[in-house]
Amino acid sequence: MTSPQNMSTNETVDHCKTPSNVTYKSLSWVMMGEFALGLPLNLTVLYIFVFRFKFWKNKSIFLFNIVVADFLLVACLPVKIYDYQHNMRHSNNKVVCKTMLFMLFLNRGASIAFLITLSLDRYFNVVHLGRRNFVKVFKKSPQISIVIWLLLLPLTIPTMVTTFECCNSHGRQVETVYHDVTDTFREIVFFTQIIIPFTILVFCTICIVNRLRRKTVGEKTKLRRAVYVVVSVVIVFSVCFLPSTVARAALLTVRLTGWQKEEDVAVQVYDSLMVLSYTDCLLDPLVYCFCNSGFKDVYVSTFCPTFLQKRLKTSDSNMATTATTTTTGNRTISLPMIDK
Template identity: 25%
Template sequence: MSNSTEDVLEPEPVYALIFGSILVLGLPLNAVSLWILLRRHSLKSPNTIFMVNLAISDLLLIISLPMRVYYYATGTWPLSNMACLWATILFRSNIRSGSMFITFISVDRLLAVVYPLRLRHLRTSSIAWKGAALVWLTVVMVNIPESVEFVRQSNKLNVPSCFKSADLESALRSAVVYFQLALVVTMLAVNIACTVMVFWTLYRHVSDSVRVRTKVKVMLIFAMNLVMFTICFLPVSVSVPTTKTSKMQPLVCLATLNCCLDPLLYYFSFDAFWKKKEDLDLTRGQ
């Protein structure tokens, strides 16, 4: 290993504290959420299937956070280049899979609220599992070019400073990052369209017998999805192709925050109102 000044960088305790806080908060929230989803909700529900996979995606990112905490707390990277690759890939995979699973959840809610009978045949567990498999397959296929490029250049990486390494930045910067940007923008557009259609339906076509509290909770689901896209996913995806790795830590912190916000999505989606008879017109086919 080279003895250049990049071997030991200045610690950045603020980022270590932020990532540590996300780790401490996100790990139990997502672990408990996953347990509740598997224990108390049927995996025959498309909504549950997508949320279980979203929780798994968040947990995969969370297990990589101790490496970031140590790096920013000490300014050193004692692990291998491959460990750095995995930490980076898990972060990017969370953005890619998270954006797709959240979009599937929005589309599922759209079908339940706007087309409860006409498109009921699309809301089956079989289709949901196929959708989840497609998401993971896409993530793996997108990760392969980045991983191969990193391995190809690994012999040139003399200083594994990881999250602020210019060599790592060069190795991982490829056409894939533009795919990620296009993916997030497309998923955001789909979520916006779903939100507009659901809000319009609730405002114009849902009977007055549906409680105001029910409408508010439905709207909160879509509002939270848009917040996660505009605050967590979009800024970092826009910046990756043009911004140096060393300047992206604040955006990475924002993106990682989605792990703590997703459990709120589970709560609002599976509150008792989804299963009450008087709200059947909102959940037909669940």
């Protein structure tokens, strides 16, 4: 019987090649659909934020940064499509391979960072009424967004080293301690950038829902709108990020046991769920609509035909501009349901 170590370091296995051509050809067509939908969607959203909505005046700098991250993600899809169409999990060109992994790490981290920041802002607005909201102060400063992007750059360093095979080698033959540490650090970054933010997100969501149910006085439709803001972010995480994270953990477990056949299956599941995670660029506009009614109104009036505008512009546009009040002691505090 072949030992796990021998199987995990099998020199005859090309880990850059796809274990199933049919699976990856199908995934390439899925990504073509994501690209065909995501490119015009994100271009139109960028147009609205820059030329019509003027994000720097509407306290939507964080939303704009999510749009930028999504657009960069969409721009990476043609390279992934090309690789999958040619039966390669990653490009056999090391520069292209590392550049793609760098971009995916950076854009994924940026989307998560700004989504969590929005959720924290909603948390402080609802749960800690009357207290200074430091996140709201950050939202008005474009410099803070630049700092967030710069802080994400060190987390992409493991993607630029030259020690890993086909951009994905943890659990394979380890020649040096440097090799092992680098790959381990990359995996730690991959998991922590999902697990920690998701924990924060769940905490914020639970606190917000409980606060609105117990303390806030107002119409049910207004309360639902406030909850939708944070729940929409939870949905994005649950659909786009969590499945691929679980699949990654399963893949590493199987790989470390040295079972090549099982690893081939786990690789296909992981890559399929990573393709699913790219739908982030299609789901984020829903978050924009819940976070800011102005975005929805401007987008509909700009790109939707007249007959659709009448259906899409519902009475909730007036609801969004109103405020719900809650009484804290002897004070009445205004609670804005969404940002203007």
